[in-house]
Amino acid sequence: xxxxxxxxxxxxxxxxxxxxxxxxxxxxxxxxxxxxxxxxxxxxxxxxxxxxxxxxxxxxxxxxxxxxxxxxxxxxxxxxxxxxxxxxxxxxxxxxxxxxxxxxxxxxxxxxxxxxxxxxxxxxxx
Amino acid sequence: xxxxxxxxxxxxxxxxxxxxxxxxxxxxxxxxxxxxxxxxxxxxxxxxxxxxxxxxxxxxxxxxxxxxxxxxxxxxxxxxxxxxxxxxxxxxxxxxxxxxxxxxxxxxxxxxxxxxxxxxxxxxxxxxxxxxxxxxxxxxxxxxxxxxxxxxxxxxxxxxxxxxxxxxxxxxxxxxxxxxxxxxxxxxxxxxxxxxxxxxxxxxxxxxxxxxxxxxxxxxxxxxxxxxxxxxxxxxxxxxxxxxxxxxxxxxxxxxxxxxxxxxxxxxxxxxxxxxxxxxxxxxxxxxxxxxxxxxxxxxxxxxxxxxxxxxxxxxxxxxxxxxxxxxxxxxxxxxxxxxxxxxxxxxxxxxxxxxxxxxxxxxxxxxxxxxxxxxxxxxxxxxxxxxxxxxxxxxxxxxxxxxxxxxxxxxxxxxxxxxxxxxxxxxxxxxxxxxxxxxxxxxxxxxxxxxxxxxxxxxxxxxxxxxxxxxxxxxxxxxxxxxxxxxxxxxxxxxxxxxxxxxxxxxxxxxxxxxxxxxxxxxxxxxxxxxxxxxxxxxxxxxxxxxxxxxxxxxxxxxxxxxxxxxxxxxxxxxxxxxxxxxxxxxxxxxxxxxxxxxxxxxxxxxxxxxxxxxxxxxxxxxxxxxxxxxxxxxxxxxxxxxxxxxxxxxxxxxxxxxxxxxxxxxxxxxxxxxxxxxxxxxxxxxxxxxxxxxxxxxxxxxxxxxxxxxxxxxxxxxxxxxxxxxxxxxxxxxxxxxxxxxxxxxxxxxxxxxxxxxxxxxxxxxxxxxxxxxxxxxxxxxxxxxxxxxxxxxxxxxxxxxxxxxxxxxxxxxxxxxxxxxxxxxxxxxxxxxxxxxxx
Numbered sequence: 001x002x003x004x005x006x007x008x009x010x011x012x013x014x015x016x017x018x019x020x021x022x023x024x025x026x027x028x029x030x031x032x033x034x035x036x037x038x039x040x041x042x043x044x045x046x047x048x049x050x051x052x053x054x055x056x057x058x059x060x061x062x063x064x065x066x067x068x069x070x071x072x073x074x075x076x077x078x079x080x081x082x083x084x085x086x087x088x089x090x091x092x093x094x095x096x097x098x099x100x101x102x103x104x105x106x107x108x109x110x111x112x113x114x115x116x117x118x119x120x121x122x123x124x125x126x
Numbered sequence: 127x128x129x130x131x132x133x134x135x136x137x138x139x140x141x142x143x144x145x146x147x148x149x150x151x152x153x154x155x156x157x158x159x160x161x162x163x164x165x166x167x168x169x170x171x172x173x174x175x176x177x178x179x180x181x182x183x184x185x186x187x188x189x190x191x192x193x194x195x196x197x198x199x200x201x202x203x204x205x206x207x208x209x210x211x212x213x214x215x216x217x218x219x220x221x222x223x224x225x226x227x228x229x230x231x232x233x234x235x236x237x238x239x240x241x242x243x244x245x246x247x248x249x250x251x252x253x254x255x256x257x258x259x260x261x262x263x264x265x266x267x268x269x270x271x272x273x274x275x276x277x278x279x280x281x282x283x284x285x286x287x288x289x290x291x292x293x294x295x296x297x298x299x300x301x302x303x304x305x306x307x308x309x310x311x312x313x314x315x316x317x318x319x320x321x322x323x324x325x326x327x328x329x330x331x332x333x334x335x336x337x338x339x340x341x342x343x344x345x346x347x348x349x350x351x352x353x354x355x356x357x358x359x360x361x362x363x364x365x366x367x368x369x370x371x372x373x374x375x376x377x378x379x380x381x382x383x384x385x386x387x388x389x390x391x392x393x394x395x396x397x398x399x400x401x402x403x404x405x406x407x408x409x410x411x412x413x414x415x416x417x418x419x420x421x422x423x424x425x426x427x428x429x430x431x432x433x434x435x436x437x438x439x440x441x442x443x444x445x446x447x448x449x450x451x452x453x454x455x456x457x458x459x460x461x462x463x464x465x466x467x468x469x470x471x472x473x474x475x476x477x478x479x480x481x482x483x484x485x486x487x488x489x490x491x492x493x494x495x496x497x498x499x500x501x502x503x504x505x506x507x508x509x510x511x512x513x514x515x516x517x518x519x520x521x522x523x524x525x526x527x528x529x530x531x532x533x534x535x536x537x538x539x540x541x542x543x544x545x546x547x548x549x550x551x552x553x554x555x556x557x558x559x560x561x562x563x564x565x566x567x568x569x570x571x572x573x574x575x576x577x578x579x580x581x582x583x584x585x586x587x588x589x590x591x592x593x594x595x596x597x598x599x600x601x602x603x604x605x606x607x608x609x610x611x612x613x614x615x616x617x618x619x620x621x622x623x624x625x626x627x628x629x630x631x632x633x634x635x636x637x638x639x640x641x642x643x644x645x646x647x648x649x650x651x652x653x654x655x656x657x658x659x660x661x662x663x664x665x666x667x668x669x670x671x672x673x674x675x676x677x678x679x680x681x682x683x684x685x686x687x688x689x690x691x692x693x694x695x696x697x698x699x700x701x702x703x704x705x706x707x708x709x710x711x712x713x714x715x716x717x718x719x720x721x722x723x724x725x726x727x728x729x730x731x732x733x734x735x736x737x738x739x740x741x742x743x744x745x746x747x748x749x750x751x752x753x754x755x756x757x758x759x760x761x762x763x764x765x766x767x768x769x770x771x772x773x774x775x776x777x778x779x780x781x782x783x784x785x786x787x788x789x790x791x792x793x794x795x796x797x798x799x800x801x802x803x804x805x806x807x808x809x810x811x812x813x814x815x816x817x818x819x820x821x822x823x824x825x826x827x828x829x830x831x832x833x834x835x836x837x838x839x840x841x842x843x844x845x846x847x848x849x850x851x852x853x854x855x856x857x858x859x860x861x862x863x864x865x866x867x868x869x870x871x872x873x874x875x876x877x878x879x880x881x882x883x884x885x886x887x888x889x890x891x892x893x894x895x896x897x898x899x900x901x902x903x904x905x906x907x908x909x910x911x912x913x914x915x916x917x918x919x920x921x922x923x924x925x926x927x928x929x930x931x932x933x934x935x936x937x938x939x940x941x942x943x944x945x946x947x948x949x950x951x952x953x954x955x956x957x958x959x960x961x962x963x964x965x966x967x968x
Binding site for chain 1: 136
């Protein structure tokens with residue numbers, strides 16, 4: 001559980017920074033790295049990655065949108081044939097979550113390749 | 127197994143990433159790559175600016191000679207304080223690009239025929255036409271002219287460097303939203319692109335061509351009827367520069383000009399029409415229509431576009447003798463196709479040599495319309511025809527050789543490679559003759575298939591200066607004004623001018639071909655050099671006037687001079703606004719800035735004033751039905767003003783258009799069949815309505831009865847009544863009836879303003895049509911200090927996600943103005959200043 005929280009915050013913080021320099025899908029790499037550093041099983045990794053990825057994208061969009069008083073979102077919504085600002089925010093969260101989740105899964109499976117033990121067993125041993 | 131699921135997840139992720147960064151097609155619509163577009167770090171969210179406003183960061187521009195301070199006011203107007211003009215140009219380039227980069231890109235792409243590179247095949251025809259009209263050729267030649275003036279090139283290079291300093295530091299997240307939506311990247315700027323912006327404006331303003339339509343109409347009607355319907359001179363008009371004897375010593379060596387005037391009808395009987403062919407053709411056309419159940423003209427009323435909108439403008443200057451403050455006042459409102467981002471970008475440029483405020487064209491250094499601490503100036507379009515068509519006599523079937531005065535010449539081929547997104551480029555060969563490009567020779571059925579375009583902008587100027595920026599922006603007096611505008615060639619402009627010392631002036635400035643009478647009115651024989659222009663009207667003989675005794679100068683796209691001017695010219699001239707503006711100026715006493723505002727916002731239509739009384743006089747009375755009486759009552763009570771809330775203008779519009787189209791049914795039916803013919807100008811129609819009611823053209827050729835103007839007016843009144851009975855929802859006020867939109871340059875409704883309710887009419891000083899109108903209203907009182915007032919229908923920012931994108935639209939629509947802030951120093955205190963930005967070299 002502790003690893004999950006740390007990974008989540010790691011993705012949020014490092015994700016924010018890496019997006020300033022990295023490619024638009026940087027959250028995939030950050031989520032993978034988070035799970036490699038703070039290991040957990042694939043199911044939990046998927047959940048953490050998805051949550052963190054969607055929060056990362058959603059919070060940033062939400063922040064920008066409120067500073068902008070929703071002006072741009074309403075115009076872009078019109079460009080997409082009448083989509084609302086809330087729907088745009090949801091779509092943003094969905095895409096962030098998809099990338100974060102997949103990245104975390106890569107991390108979990110990759111970590112599994114490097115350290116062949118079951119992380120749950122390892123944790124119990126500690 | 128572990129390796130498999132690891133690799134599978136990577137592949138799956140890769141596939142998603144690929145899918146999300148690839149644009150998708152849904153039927154006709156193309157959707158930007160969703161992943162990059164929604165990503166809040168670089169996608170569209172990044173274009174959503176803080177609504178609190180100012181957020182300009184200090185920046186570096188390689189090559190700056192000293193620090194430059196930019197002060198932003200509450201409208202986001204940059205006030206640039208630089209040590210020299212070159213630094214100012216550089217920073218102007220930077221801040222303009224920061225606000226209008228996509229507009230600059232799309233404008234130059236359109237002019238250069240490069241839209242298809244980013245938009246695909248749908249814009250190919252447009253690109254091909256731009257290339258074939260020689261737009262790039264014209265821009266290249268303009269640049270050659272500038273290159274002969276080192277000072278000009280320094281400024282152009284500095285401006286270019288400024289734009290590029292901005293472009294070079296961009297990351298994908300900073301791209302204007304349109305780049306993200308259309309999924310392409312900004313390019314670097316160049317001096318050629320500045321030339322393209324100017325040529326694009328020149329094409330907009332100077333390429334109104336009726337050569338083909340006039341040729342067809344002449345063939346159809348014969349000369350007497352043509353001359354009767356298309357006189358070149360409206361006698362009630364007040365030209366820009368009146369004859370005060372200043373031209374009597376000009377020897378042109380040309381035949382004497384005897385322009386045809388209106389009022390007297392040369393033809394009144396059917397038999398006098400040398401164009402009997404007209405009636406035959408008309409009857410044939412009618413039977414053509416009958417067979418296809420095409421409604422005859424006049425039934426489809428309100429959408430009929432008569433008198434297509436001419437790009438126009440108003441400007442005037444009033445001397446101190448007519449103003450309350452005894453200072454001169456200058457006003458200008460250029461009418462253009464209104465767009466978002468706005469056509470203009472306001473800027474103040476302060477250097478030790480100048481302190482100038484006004485509007486600039488994104489992509490062009492300097493200020494086009496504005497004022498400084500000593501002078502003010504403004505422009506309207508001159509509307510002279512400076513482009514002609516010549517029919518080439520080909521000397522071989524391959525059309526690579528042509529005959530000029532018996533001498534066989536070779537065409538010059540210019541290869542145009544038009545890049546097209548999603549497919550291989552189109553390689554187009556354009557043939558250039560001595561006249562210019564053979565524009566339409568890829569369309570065998572085009573009426574101008576064999577014709578070459580002669581356009582003044584294709585010439586290589588001797589030496590071309592950015593005279594406005596170099597001299598006028600910092601000008602102090604009349605001499606500077608004269609020096610600055612010399613060589614301003616195309617688009618030709620009426621430059622109005624006023625100084626703090628009390629001078630007012632106007633000059634019809636441009637490069638005007640010397641023509642024989644009627645030369646250029648019709649498609650000309652391109653096999654004879656004697657049909658060429660005889661050169662250009664010498665600079666010291668263009669119409670010009672300073673400090674007339676009656677105390678004002680003005681222009682509204684009307685004729686430049688009376689017929690006594692020794693040079694023949696032709697063009698699309700306005701016949702209404704100028705007359706009314708003249709009347710108002712002539713009546714002015716103790717004028718103030720407010721009285722100038724009411725003149726710019728004046729919705730009075732001279733056309734309605736001319737036509738409605740004549741129409742009412744011909745209307746049979748009494749009208750017995752209540753509905754008809756109500757319509758008549760509304761029309762009779764109307765004050766000829768197209769105010770937004772008035773209900774009479776829609777009635778008049780429908781009635782008038784119906785009268786007009788039913789009178790010219792002989793010609794209109796040809797037009798409906800796709801033949802390019804001209805209909806007479808409405809002022810001539812009004813004149814016939816008032817003075818020649820039995821003119822043959824009021825007759826419908828397909829009835830045994832001989833109709834007169836009275837019949838036309840009465841049947842049109844009934845049709846108008848019918849129209850409003852059948853469309854009761856159209857019986858509404860003028861603003862909703864006419865409709866109005868300021869469209870985004872990519873025609874995206876979401877980025878357009880479709881909700882603006884305004885009055886005005888193309889025949890009124892407040893010349894608004896559905897999408898055209900005053901693109902900048904400016905009034906300057908040349909007192910001590912000089913005070914400027916202005917507004918344009920848009921905002922300083924080109925970003926739809928900025929509060930400065932369209933923040934001035936409502937002010938403009940309400941007819942209000944902003945005080946224009948001419949700062950004396952970057953530290954000057956003003957509660958309107960919201961921030962500073964400093965530029966330094968590396």
